[in-house]
Amino acid sequence: xxxxxxxxxxxxxxxxxxxxxxxxxxxxxxxxxxxxxxxxxxxxxxxxxxxxxxxxxxxxxxxxxxxxxxxxxxxxxxxxxxxxxxxxxxxxxxxxxxxxxxxxxxxxxxxxxxxxxxxxxxxxxxxxxxxxxxxxxxxxxxxxxxxxxxxxxxxxxxxxxxxxxxxxxxxxxxxxxxxxxxxxxxxxxxxxxxxx
Numbered sequence: 001x002x003x004x005x006x007x008x009x010x011x012x013x014x015x016x017x018x019x020x021x022x023x024x025x026x027x028x029x030x031x032x033x034x035x036x037x038x039x040x041x042x043x044x045x046x047x048x049x050x051x052x053x054x055x056x057x058x059x060x061x062x063x064x065x066x067x068x069x070x071x072x073x074x075x076x077x078x079x080x081x082x083x084x085x086x087x088x089x090x091x092x093x094x095x096x097x098x099x100x101x102x103x104x105x106x107x108x109x110x111x112x113x114x115x116x117x118x119x120x121x122x123x124x125x126x127x128x129x130x131x132x133x134x135x136x137x138x139x140x141x142x143x144x145x146x147x148x149x150x151x152x153x154x155x156x157x158x159x160x161x162x163x164x165x166x167x168x169x170x171x172x173x174x175x176x177x178x179x180x181x182x183x184x185x186x187x188x189x190x191x192x193x194x195x196x
Contacts, residue, residue, distance in 0.1 A: 001024075001182070002085070003022065003024070004022065004023040004024055004083045004084065004085065004180075005020070005021065005022040005023070005083055006020075006021050006078070006079040006080075006081075006082035006083040007019070007020045007021075007079075008021075008075045008078050008079045008082070010071060010074065010075050010078075012067075012071065014059060014060050014067040014068075014071070015057060015058065015059035015060070015067050015068055015071040016057070016058045016059070017055070017056070017057045017058075017059075017071055017072060017075050018054075018055070018056040018057075019053075019054065019055050019056075019072070019075045019076060019079055020052075020053070020054040020079075021051065021052070021053050021054075021076065021079035021080065021083055022051060022052040022053075022083070023051060023080075023083050023084070023180050024050075025046070025050055025051045025052030025053075026050065026052060027046055027047040027048075027049075027050050027051065027052075028046065028052045028053075029042065029043050029046040029047070029052070029053045029054070029055075030053075030054045030055075031043060031053070031054070031055045032055065032056050032057060033055055033057045033068060033072060034057055034058065034059055034061045034068055035057075035059075035061060035065045035068050035069055035131065036129065036130075036131075037128055037129055037130075037131035038065070038068075038069055038072065038131065038135075038139075040166075041165065041166065041169040042055065042072075042169075044166065044169055044170055044173070045169045045170070045172060045173045046173070047173075048169075048170045048173035048174055048177075049172075049173030049174065049176055049177040050177060051173075051177075053076075055072060057071075057072055059071065064132065065130070065131060065132060065135060066132070066135060066138065069135045069138060069139050070135070070138050070139065070142055071142075072139070073138065073139035073140070073141075073142035073143045073146070074142045074143075074145075074146050075146075076143055076146075076147075077142060077143040077144070077145060077146025077147035077148075078146045078147075080143075080146075080147040080149075080176070080180075081146065081147050081148055084111065084180065086189070087111060087189050087196045088186075088188055088189055089182045089183060089184075089186045089187075089188075089189075090111065090179065090180055090181065090182060090183070090186065090189070090190065090196075091178060091179055091180070091181050091182075091183045091186070091190070092110060092111050092112070092179055092189075092190045092191070092196065093108075093109065093110050093111075093178070093179055094107075094108070094109040094174070094175035094176055094177065094178030094179030094180075095107075095108045095109075095175055095178065096170075096171040096172075096173075096174035096175040096178065097171065098167045098170040098171040098174065099167065100158075100163040100164070100166050100167035100170070101160065101163050102157075102158050102159050102160055102163055103155065103157065103158030103159075103160065103163040103164045103166075103167045104155070104156040104157055104158065104167070105121075105153070105154070105155050105156070105158075105164065105167035105168045105170070105171045106152075106153075106154045106155075106156060106171060107151070107152065107153050107154075107168065107171035107172045107174075107175040107176075108150075108151075108152040108154075108175060109149055109150065109151055109152075109172075109175045109176050109178075109179045110149060110150035110179070111147075111148075111149050111179050111180070111196060112148075112149060112150050112191075112196060113148045113149075113195075113196050114148065114149075114150060115144050115145045115146075115147070115148045115149065115150075116144065116150045116151070117137075117140055117141045117144040117145075117151050117152075117153070118151070118152040118153065118154075119137050119140060119141070119153050120152075120153065120154040120155065121136070121137075121153060121154070121155035121164065121168065122155070123136070123161045123164055123165070124159055124160075124161050125161040128161050128162050128165065133161055133165065136165055136168065140153060140168075140172075149179075151172075153168055153171075153172070155167070155168065
């Protein structure tokens with residue numbers, strides 16, 4: 001099978017990002033984001049999805065973490081789309097529940113080429129450390145848009161904000177791993193339209 005991998009660079013007046021993403025990896029990450037909490041989330045995303053991910057990002061974090069977080073979401077989404085190629089043989093759909101102590105998160109993915117985000121999560125705190133928790137939505141929306149996927153995120157319950165966000169990223173990893181996996185029964189792409 002051809003290696004499902006993409007390398008993307010994005011340079012703006014606010015951020016400079018180099019990203020290398022492999023779908024069929026070993027859970028290895030090399031991450032320099034400038035946003036410690038996002039680095040933590042991307043590390044466990046990589047591990048739980050069995051991807052390989054390298055990120056080298058420089059952004060205006062002296063302002064806040066918004067631009068860097070948003071732009072990494074954009075570039076990772078682009079890399080997912082490019083690495084998937086023609087999507088032949090993929091399962092297309094993925095669903096994962098992940099518990100994290102007090103929290104239960106669910107993520108459902110459809111690699112449909114139709115971007116949409118449903119985000120049903122209310123975090124008790126506005127910050128985890130220095131990270132603004134509203135940026136989770138910003139990251140996921142840009143990820144769904146650029147990967148051109150349906151992304152449904154539901155945090156069923158929880159009261160520790162760190163646990164809630166961590167469960168979301170782990171569930172995203174596992175749902176996306178299922179959706180991108182190859183099913184030998186699938187001939188072409190799993191769509192009556194004949195393309196995704």
